[in-house]
Amino acid sequence: MLTTVQDLGRQGLQHLGVPAGGPMDWWSHEAANRLVGNAPEAALLEVTLIGPELELLRNATAAVTGANFELSVSGRPVPMNQTFAVEAGDRLSFGRRVTGARGYVAFDGGIDVPAVMGSRATHLKAALGGHQGRALRRHDTLPLGAGGRTSAGASSPVADPPHIPLPSPTALRVIAGPEMPDAAIWQTVYTVSPQSDRMGYRLDGGAVQASGDHVSSAVAMGTVQVTPSGTCVLLMADRATSGGYARAATVITADLPRAGQLAPGDALRFVPVSFDEARAALQQMRARLPGSAA
Amino acid sequence: MPGPTIQALGDAAIVVTFGAEMSEAVNDRVMALAASLAAAPLSPHVRDIVPAIASLVVHVDPRHARVEELMAKLRERTKFYPVDFPRLTEPGKINRVEFREVRVHDIPVRYGGEFGPDLADVAAFAGIDAAEVVRRHIAAAYRVYMLGFLPGFAYLGKVEPSIAAPRRSTPRQQVPAGSIGIAGPQTGIYPQESPGGWQLIGRTACRMFDASSGRSLLQPGDGVRFVLESSL
Numbered sequence: 014m015l016t017t018v019q020d021l022g023r024q025g026l027q028h029l030g031v032p033a034g035g036p037m038d039w040w041s042h043e044a045a046n047r048l049v050g051n052a053p054e055a056a057l058l059e060v061t062l063i064g065p066e067l068e069l070l071r072n073a074t075a076a077v078t079g080a081n082f083e084l085s086v087s088g089r090p091v092p093m094n095q096t097f098a099v100e101a102g103d104r105l106s107f108g109r110r111v112t113g114a115r116g117y118v119a120f121d122g123g124i125d126v127p128a129v130m131g132s133r134a135t136h137l138k139a140a141l142g143g144h145q146g147r148a149l150r151r152h153d154t155l156p157l158g159a160g161g162r163t164s165a166g167a168s169s170p171v172a173d174p175p176h177i178p179l180p181s182p183t184a185l186r187v188i189a190g191p192e193m194p195d196a197a198i199w200q201t202v203y204t205v206s207p208q209s210d211r212m213g214y215r216l217d218g219g220a221v222q223a224s225g226d227h228v229s230s231a232v233a234m235g236t237v238q239v240t241p242s243g244t245c246v247l248l249m250a251d252r253a254t255s256g257g258y259a260r261a262a263t264v265i266t267a268d269l270p271r272a273g274q275l276a277p278g279d280a281l282r283f284v285p286v287s288f289d290e291a292r293a294a295l296q297q298m299r300a301r302l303p304g305s306a307a
Numbered sequence: 308m309p310g311p312t313i314q315a316l317g318d319a320a321i322v323v324t325f326g327a328e329m330s331e332a333v334n335d336r337v338m339a340l341a342a343s344l345a346a347a348p349l350s351p352h353v354r355d356i357v358p359a360i361a362s363l364v365v366h367v368d369p370r371h372a373r374v375e376e377l378m379a380k381l382r383e384r385t386k387f388y389p390v391d392f393p394r395l396t397e398p399g400k401i402n403r404v405e406f407r408e409v410r411v412h413d414i415p416v417r418y419g420g421e422f423g424p425d426l427a428d429v430a431a432f433a434g435i436d437a438a439e440v441v442r443r444h445i446a447a448a449y450r451v452y453m454l455g456f457l458p459g460f461a462y463l464g465k466v467e468p469s470i471a472a473p474r475r476s477t478p479r480q481q482v483p484a485g486s487i488g489i490a491g492p493q494t495g496i497y498p499q500e501s502p503g504g505w506q507l508i509g510r511t512a513c514r515m516f517d518a519s520s521g522r523s524l525l526q527p528g529d530g531v532r533f534v535l536e537s538s539l
Contacts, residue, residue, distance in 0.1 A: 030454035191314035231364030255455035263317025
């Protein structure tokens with residue numbers, strides 16, 4: 014079980030080596046906040062593969078997006094992707110996970126842990142932010158921000174995730190380069206290795222030719238690094254700010270939520286696209302956020 | 308020196324590459340561009356500017372910024388770049404990232420023993436004794452070529468070639484905070500406990516990074532001198 018507090022991450026400090034962090038799936042993060050009426054930068058919980066049981070200490074409007082879990086509140090089933098009311102003393106439980114890897118749990122008012130360098134996001138390796146810089150454990154208590162509405166009702170919006178469930182293999186669209194990739198990278202179906210976490214996914218499925226050593230340069234979320242042995246590593250939310258491996262491609266912003274929903278064992282492939290396609294895809298993704306309908 | 312190469316790093320970042328190696332001449336250009344972009348922003352949608360050893364990445368908001376347009380603007384901005392910039396690590400010169408005077412930091416170090424478990428290996432690599440490794444490490448003046456890996460982790464260069472030992476073949480699971488390591492031409496200080504593969508030769512008690520304020524002792528372009536506190 015890995016549950017962490019996440020918000021949009023730390024911006025403007027990467028030149029000091031401070032990793033950006035933030036949600037693995039920005040779409041589900043933003044959708045959950047929108048459903049409960051929070052600002053986009055509000056902090057919530059990111060749940061990985063197995064969910065926790067959460068006891069509410071105040072009334073709240075809640076929503077869970079992202080990976081599809083069987084959810085219940087004090088024994089009553091509640092739906093994914095729409096708001097529901099919880100009262101003080103209620104228990105929100107995560108049952109079986111049907112599809113996807115990461116769920117996002119928002120409460121109105123947000124998780125009100127102290128901001129560190131402008132963000133409440135937990136960065137596990139740097140032991141920064143969130144709840145004491147670490148993943149949640151049994152019996153931790155988290156403060157919620159001002160709120161306490163239980164206004165969820167039939168009229169509340171529904172978030173219809175455009176990226177879940179994921180097909181197998183999942184196609185991740187990329188901008189190729191800057192270090193010119195071996196064309197084998199486009200033909201290969203990769204599998205997310207068990208040695209994968211919020212920093213990045215090691216990809217099994219065949220080596221590609223690496224272009225030798227590079228002096229350290231900055232990287233982005235979604236950058237596909239090729240190690241000297243030819244293994245591809247897909248850098249994710251908690252990546253370091255820089256790296257010394259060849260950068261074969263970077264996943265477009267619109268497809269980062271898909272990447273964030275991959276679990277160890279899931280299959281993926283990379284598809285190079287143009288800037289225009291990347292922009293159109295991002296607009297389509299954002300148009301599917303709850304409350305975005307024209 | 309030719310102008311930089313300007314390429315996309317996905318749909319939300321651009322990388323400007325000035326060279327392929329760790330050199331002051333190349334890093335001067337990186338720092339100068341970082342300063343220029345801080346003084347005259349490329350676009351209101353820039354989120355982060357990350358200078359590195361020989362390149363610089365501009366992270367942008369993909370909802371509003373058009374990467375190919377910003378690449379064209381950067382090409383225009385860097386067209387007249389084959390010029391020489393003054394050395395940045397001299398005291399009194401201006402740090403071009405944040406427009407302040409360059410600071411030169413004296414870092415006191417306890418070398419060897421439990422503080423520098425790889426000092427003997429570096430000495431063996433160099434074919435000299437441990438005291439001579441320490442002398443050569445202290446003798447050089449270093450520049451902060453970039454920060455990365457961890458908050459406040461500075462990549463300093465360049466190490467005297469004779470003691471520029473490569474990374475350990477097996478990284479350590481836990482390197483204590485303040486450890487000073489060598490990895491080829493680079494030397495650096497671990498700001499916090501973390502896994503790491505550099506050859507550890509000493510340790511400092513200096514606090515490198517304060518997470519509560521986001522303040523880093525070392526900034527890109529700063530100068531560093533190591534000062535012998537003790538040697539075992």
